[in-house]
Amino acid sequence: MSGERYNPREMEPKWQKVWDDAKSFVSANDDPREPYYVLEMFPYPSGRIHMGHVRNYSMGDVVARYQRARGKNVLHPMGWDAFGLPAENAAIERKTHPGTWTRQNIAAMKAQLKSMGLAIDWTREIATCEPEYYRHQQAMFIDMMAAGLVTRKQSKVNWDPVDMTVLANEQVIDGRGWRSGAVVEQRELTQWFFKISDMAEELLEALDGLTDWPEKVRTMQRNWIGKSEGLRLLFEMVPGNATAATSVEVFTTRPDTIFGASFIALSPDHPLTTELAASNPELAEFIAECHRQGTATETLEKAEKKGVFTGLHVKHPVVEGATLPVYVANFVLMDYGTGAIFGCPAHDQRDLDFARKYDLPVLPVVRPADADAGFAVANEAFTDDGVIFNSGFLDGLGIAEAKKAAAAHFADRTVDGKPQGKVEVNYRLRDWGVSRQRYWGCPIPVIHCEVCGTIPVPKKDLPVVLPEDVSFDKPGNALDHHPTWKHVNCPQCGASARRETDTMDTFVDSSWYFARFTAPDADTPTIPEVANRWLPVDQYIGGVEHAILHLLYSRYFTRAMKATGHVGLSEPFKGLFTQGMVTHETYKSPSGDWVPPTEVLLETTGELRRARHIHSGEPIAIGSVEKMSKSKKNVVDPDEIVATYGADTARWFMLSDSPPERDVQWTEAGVEGASRFQQRIWRLVGETIEFAKQSPETVRTSDDDEARALRKIVHRAVHNVGGDIEGLRFNRAVAQIYELTNALVRSAGLVAEAPTARIGALQEGVERLVQLLAPMMPHLAETCWEALGKPGLVADAPWPPVDPALLVDNTVTMPIQVNGKRRGEITVAKGTPATEVESQVLSMDEIVRILNGQAPKKVVIVPDRIVNVVV
């Protein structure tokens, strides 16, 4: 056997079947061992897996297999995020049903994932598009309605008039629908919302407890929630204004600058603006202009601060007898704060730009601590901390104190019978609109009755199943077009009523699938005791693109499930890891077309790399390294890699080289290196087996120096690799394994000198090596394990124990520095006292020579680490 090459094509399917038959990775809910839940973000069934999936699932699989070896009861499931727009688009293009397309894709991708040899419990597989899944989502929606977590309200949406559908902000490109190209309109629709903003503070505060999350993700969520503390402030209208309104309410975080106020600005969408526009054509035209500009994010950046004077004035709240003009301004947003601001030009850049344009006063009221009362503002607002001046009762205070003093001042006054100022905390976080006017989603289980109103579908009538006989001939919501589906009788009064035809945002589906995995066949959404035992997910792994929406929604939904009794915890994911992308070089032909890597022939002469087209031979330009994407054709198909090199090679390469949180560059050379390493392991195992045949009598713990040195290396490697996997430092674990392999190969070459004494250590080392490899290259490891004559599966073998005595050396080699530069080294017994090391070092010939007669000023000795002689 030693002469044969390892053949992954033959061995990988074999072991996959063995694991399957033995149900190796099926986990039981009543297993008494400590539970460990590792989860990778489940895929959207687009049709084929890509290299990003390979990387993601390889990482999760290492963790799963490692924790299994550590004796944990590991839950490592897989499912499909199966609802969504692409299925409907495919249905339109291919004249098929979204379900047919989706289920075909699932079958294809499942086969691909299986070919990777992942340690997944496939008995728990779920697909969010199946009624067995979404019926529970509907039940929870009803529970959430009962608990007051759901609301229905008017909301502005991006409406594509050609596709007759609502678009997400991401689907609006330069003000046009991403599919139809039609100019997007703003429409008011009644939509369903989860009241996530009620939980803004709770979601914000709990971030502090998520210590096993990347700081970056926590920061992004903090910013998204966007807490700001300020003051709601009422400005009283001057009598005689052409409006019925008696006051305007603004929100400000800078009440300390109130003495510097020089105007009020309303949002173009403010109710008062709307009222005034009815009789003011100039204003109406301005509002229309703002709306036209509204969506294109790019232009916002350069957009000039513009406004229209309304003719109204309000009383200055602190300067007796003074008034402030009321403008409508294009930079004031209706959906933040109150939709109205007071402008203080000296201390806000936007207000300053606006004031300069309309010639409004600029009165500084905060000056730098080292400036005098003559401090003035030119074209740059002063926004730093400083001292309040020009401000009556606030003079001399710092900004923080002035904010408090102003708040206290206004709290004691009233306008319109209400306190003039009220401290308020604002969040950027909006309620979560979950209505989608689409067919391929979870139906919202609600019935609209003209008599009884909007009422939930009784739970006994769940699930509300999507009709199969739908047509996508007409644009818009196929559910709404269905001839019969929406016509039902009211469950309360029996009168004819109408089903809700909105379906839920697919983010709802993915906000609880991790909980469903714990009891995928239960006839309730969860079995709370079971869910509580498995959850939170110990290690969640996925792309950073989900840092905000998916992860925030899941955190919210888990709280909603807690409030409705489906789980007993608030945070779904204890540990989070966000992996980097898979990149590849790009290639371009002379005609400027992208060329896929499979058609490129690379040549290296010296340090020069060149590329030619594999067929035509024409020169190909090697371009930058980019994320794999169809548009740049720089994709590598996992199927081809598995067919050519085997799954283990693909997995190994994905884990080596780059730190997992960073992007990894897929290279042909790198894969070949991984493949060669696989063969190297196989040769080493073959050689070891031959030695054992020749010399069956061997000792594992011998006095032979070489054997003892090898055992130290082996045990240290076991120790380090375990630590690296636990810290998700896969690239370092890989490097450790390379080092161990190098040591074992070297050692195998020395066995002939003393076979009896050394073969045992080599055997032990190779067995351990195979075990260290098992989480990463599981098929190869099983093959080697079997060849070595070990009983059972390496997948079931416990993680090898480490002999602590072998982790410590009794001698240490300490570098010797002179003035911080390395000049030599000394090997002494571990724990040698500093005084003794010092005298030894100072008597060494090379040190004496370097010192050249100079007396050391100081000798720094860190025991067992380093010596530094200072002269």
Next chain:
RNA sequence: GCGGGCGUGAUGGAAUGGUAGACAUACCGGACUUAAAAUCCGGAGGGGGUAUCCCCGUGCGGGUUCGAGUCCCGCCGCCCGUACCA
């Protein structure tokens, strides 16, 4: 603008404040081979010297320290996120 991260050989990257460049890829030399591949042995940050060795070196400039890739201050560059948020 704001927030976060990064900057080390040809390349991906190692390095609890303690021998910079582990490990890998590519490269160069040698062995084996009719030859190639595979494999094995060796080399390799830059500069100088026959050599023992010496000087320089982790984006740039300062600082702290016996000692800095690592900590602090100020720049430069790149990447990611986010934004008329009052």
